[in-house]
Amino acid sequence: MASTIKAVLFDLDGTLLDTAPDMADAANRVLADYDHPPLSDEQIRANTSYGARGLLTAGFGTIPSHLDIHQLRLQFLDYYEQNICVNTSLYHGISPMLTALDNMQLPWGIMTNKPGFLTELLLPFFPELMRARVIVCGDTLSVAKPHPAPLLHACEMMGIQHQHCAYIGDIEKDMIAARAASMPGYVAGWGYIGADHTPQAWQATGILSHPGDLLSIL
Structure with missing residues (x-):
């Protein structure tokens, strides 16, 4: 048929x-800004398709109350834009x-x-x-x-x-x-x-x- x-x-x-290598790099740079460890390989694989919010939420565990997810996303986008196709x-x-x-x-x-x-x-x-x-x-x-x-x-x-x-x-x-x-x-x-x-x-x-x-x- x-x-x-x-x-x-x-x-x-x-x-x-x-796109995981470059998106994870941007997320890890945001995490480093707040003294958080980088994402694990499994966290990267499981969350890249969920974009900035998915990667950052995985990295922070729970977004700290004193941080604004929208501001964190803007930081991510800025880092990602700077190096959007290095290892993609x-x-x-x-x-x-x-x-x-x-x-x-x-x-x-x-x-x-x-x-x-x-x-x-x-x-x-x-x-x-x-x-x-x-x-x-x-x-x-x-x-x-x-x-x-x-x-x-x-x-x-x-x-x-x-x-x-x-x-x-x-x-x-x-x-x-x-x-x-x-x-x-x-x-x-x-x-x-x-x-x-x-x-x-x-x-x-x-x-x-x-x-x-x-x-x-x-």
């Missing part, structure tokens, strides 16, 4: 790009997978909760990602994932009915958003899935072990 998927949207951090890289297999989608003339795009100004700074380092048909960021609309509106907006921009567009992401929030948008959602099993995460319970359409596995469902 032919696939009903006519387009694909991807999360960015932990799905297309391994495409996951192995992403480039040939995107080329295959292009050869199939299957439109694809990016829907990330990363702020727009950081996404615009980062993507030019990776020419493959600049071929995206649409790029929707965490602040493109007034709401972000797990709200379905950004996914529906991206589908509308591509001219694809949402039920025929798959969403690929590496955290439960991505699958919640996909279900709310009535889109098939697939877990990027190569992404930032922590030891205590249970993707089998995320009610996803499927779990992909490798980027190339996406091609087998199209």
Whole structure:
């Protein structure tokens, strides 16, 4: 039976790009400012896809009452902007997978909760990602994932009915958003899935072990 998927949207951090080294460095610099130890490798893996708030909350344990999470996030963003692509890289297999989608003339795009100004700074380092048909960021609309509106907006921009567009992401929030948008959602099993995460319970359409596995469902 032919696939009903006519387009694909991807999360960015932990799905297309391994941004953990540079995001963790920014978080560790904030932690050092307050004499806190750096994040462990497991904390980094489990929290990078949750952005500044996730990494900082993991590092501090509990944000001290005398500190403002919004100010801490601004410090993080400042550090991250300064060194946004020092050790960030495409996951192995992403480039040939995107080329295959292009050869199939299957439109694809990016829907990330990363702020727009950081996404615009980062993507030019990776020419493959600049071929995206649409790029929707965490602040493109007034709401972000797990709200379905950004996914529906991206589908509308591509001219694809949402039920025929798959969403690929590496955290439960991505699958919640996909279900709310009535889109098939697939877990990027190569992404930032922590030891205590249970993707089998995320009610996803499927779990992909490798980027190339996406091609087998199209």
